Amino acid sequence: MMHDRVIRIIDGIEWLRLCRSIDVQARRGFHVEVDIELDLALFRVDGIVRCVTNVCPHKRIALIYDGFVENGTITCPMHAWQFDICTGLNTAGGGGLKTYEVRERDEYVWLVG
Template sequence: MSSVENFVKICKVSDLPERKGVRVEIEEHDLAIFKIGTEIFVISNICPHNHTSQMFNGHLNNYSISCPVHGWIFDLRTGKTLSNNSNIKTYEIKIEDDYLFVKLPKSYYKW
């Protein structure tokens, strides 16, 4: 796995819906993006439980997201699970001129 990483422009922050997940597939990355107030969170869209690409459809409760398939709950800020010991990947972001950039590794494991 390469340690070289890049920030990639994803979308305009103003285009993101409030408290509703958005799925973005870029290169080999499947992302779930959430906007809560002025904060943006990007996690893997793939649940580590059964590897389905449904996290963007999960139920938000404050800063947690539950997988819509089996209900595993993750903290959007840290990726830590509230259900067991499996965590979900989180991505570093930056915002410039209303654009969301996500730091993507050159290669990675999807879960």
């Protein structure tokens, strides 16, 4: 589905609306493809929404959102590389996931900056 681009400027910073807060549940990822260059996976860790790239650094496959979530980590469904969702770090020390700043406001999740 095409992402409908809703932007707010708050304190001079651009906030891009990604999805509803309710879309992001604990223990499973939520996929938002803003455009071809911004493919995101959202997770809720300890109640807080976190955002990383949906593209795994191993084979560049865009399925991170569909991985296995446990104890604040996401395991890629393709070859089981595992990452810390909050930091994006690879738990085995290899390439990590880019992280993005997101916030919840007015029942939506927003990408900030």
